[in-house]
Amino acid sequence: MDLRAVRGMNDILPEQVRRWHQLEADFRLHAELYGYAEVRTPLLEHTSLFSRQMGETTDVVEKEMYSFERHGEQLTVRPEGTASAARAYVEHSVHAKEPITRWYYLGPMFRGERPAKGRYRQFYQAGCEVLGDAGPVCDAEMLDLIAGFLRRIGVPDFTIHVNSLGSAGTRGRYRDKLLEYFTPLRDRLSEDSQRRFERNPLRILDSKDPRDQEAAKGAPSILDLLDDDDLAHWKGFLHALDVLGLPYVVDPGLVRGLDYYTRTLFEVKAVGSDLGAQSTLLGGGRYDTMIESLGGPKVPAIGFAMGLERLLTVIPEPPPRRGPGCFIAPIGAAAADRALLLARELRSFGVRVELDGRGVKLKPMLRRADALGARLCIILGDGEIERGVVTVKDLVGHAQDEIPFEGAARVLADRVSEPSPDISHARGLR
RNA sequence: GUGGGUAUAGCUCAGGUGGUAGAGCACUGGAUUGUGGCUCCAGUUGCCGCGGGUUCGAGUCCCGUUACUCACCCCA
Known part of the structure; x- marks a missing residue:
């Protein structure tokens, strides 16, 4: 095959799409329960939106964006959702229409990273944004939504890590303190952290390198630098988490890659998964x-x-996906015509129907019906047409009978909704 | 961008020390002129990733390359 999908971009075949639908439906449900409404923004934005919002020196902006020029415009395929949502919020002056805005979004994002397990160049994100609420209760409720959703979809175990970055001033002061602390230890840091030292010393704190972890042991905590307002928010946040009974880990080393964060910062990691390094x-x-x-x-x-x-x-x-209610196996040209109409009528009763139009022998049709996990197989041949009936074979059990063709759709629709006569034979459903 | 691993049938994978391809699953046909699943029998499917080298001979050894994958960086 010389035609392949672009690196890091994957086809999602129907068997898997079912899972995506389920996941998306659960997410929508939970978001709506908490008062969020969906917003849809374009996949393309002006490059400047991301470079300004995410921070000029973040890796995402520096080397991972799919950016190009077209008709004199500098454009970028969105690497994340928040910037677009914020842009739309401002562009439509939403703040003037309502004091608090709760939006959620769902869709593909693009980053030109080297793919790894759980990390792709086109990947899908679902997210929520609350605009207009500065209170810590809001932060805790967001984690409540998250925890409920994760439990609902069956994530076996996860931990919530929280931290506060304070306001912009706090962050600057903390950065200075960290530099002061790490300067004498500098040559003991890993190569990566030597680089971080220049660019973003906060990131040394969550390095995986044992040398860095050793060096960071006595590092000052940003939580000690919070001003009164930041501290009140932080305490209010933790209090609300306690009220909700949500377990969390205070992690002063938690720093995130994007520059725009203030105060509350959180991350949820899978526990005991095979996600490898991508456990976030x-x-x-x-x-x-x-x-x-x-x-x-x-x-x-x-x-x-x-x-x-x-x-x-x-x-x-x-x-596994349930099979169709009815599989129709016509034998011969006359039967094919009748089958076509019967299939349509059955569907009008809400029955999922698969019609075998191949014109092959009965055996392969039955085999196909079985492989699909169909509940009933309708056999329609010359004999049936002469007698004005259709043969109905129960594929879960073995029973077979004939019913009049006239009004067959209604009878079959009822029968499909009945419980299976013998569930222990329900195999071949894969 | 850096490092490791892998690449053989549609899928999952075997193929010591080089002798010109195999299994299971899947699919098709038959045993059953119009009756599925189970069983049995038969059959179809391969530029052995690509290019070059060594050799009488390469799926097997060497070099290169591409893709995939895992990890790092970073991030969801």
């Missing part, structure tokens, strides 16, 4: 200054996004 199922946090920096009003905001591929590798396989 979702991440989010508060971005109280982003809307304003986008040229919008002073509106606080918080959001999270989760990777659907990662969720899918962690949750159990759903039961």
Whole structure:
């Protein structure tokens, strides 16, 4: 095969799409329960939106975006959802129409990273954003939504990690303190962290390298630098989590890659999964200054996004798809005509029908019906036409009888909805 | 961008020390002129990733290359 999908971009075949539908439906349900409404934004945005919002020096912006020029415009295929949602919020002056806005989104994102397990160049994210609510209860409720959703879809075990970055000033002060702390230890850090030292010293804290972990042991905590307002928010957040009974881990080393976060920061990791290094199922946090920096009003905001591929590798396989209610096996040209009409009528009763139009012998048709896991097989040949009947074979049991062709659809529709006579033979459903 | 692993039938994979391809599953036909699943029999499917080298001879050894994959970086 010389034609392949683009690297890092995957086909999702129907067998798997079922799982995606299920996941998406569960997400929508939970988001709606908490008052969120779906927003849909374009896949393409002006490049500047992302470079300004995510931070010029983040890896995503520096080397992972699919950017190009077209008709004199610098465009980028969205690498994440928050920037677009924020842009739409500002563009439509939503703040002037309602004090609090709760939006969710769902769709593909694109980053030109080297693919690995649970990480692809086209990947799907679902996320929520609350705009206009600065309170810590809002942050805790978002985690409540998340935890309920994860349990609902069957994530076996996960941990919630939380941290606070304070406001912009706090972050700057903390950065200085960290630099001060790491400077004498600098030559003991890993090569990667030597680089981080220059660019983003906060990231040294969550390095996986044992040398860095050793060096970071006595590092100052950002939580000690929070000002009164930040601290009140942080405490309110933890209090609300306690009220909700949500277990969490305070992780002062939790730093996220995007520059726009303030105060609350959280991450949910899968426990005991085979996701390898990509065990982070979702991440989010508060971005109280982003809307304003986008040229919008002073509106606080918080959001999270989760990777659907990662969720899918962690949750159990759903039961197999049920077969059609009726499989129609016509034998001969006259039967084929009748079968065509019968199939349509059955469907009008809401019965899922598969008609075998191959014109082959009965045996392969029955085999096909069985492989599909059909409930009933309708056999229609010359004999049946002469007698004005159809033969109905129960594929779950073995029973077979004839019913009048006239009014057959209604009778079959009723029969399909009945419980199977002998469930122990329900095999071949794969 | 860096490092490791892998590449043989539609799928999952065997193929010591080089002798010109195999199994299971799937699919098709038959045993059963119009009756599925189970069983039995038979059959179809391969540029052995690609290019080059060594050799009388390469799926097997060497070099290169591409793809996939895992890990790092980073992130969902």
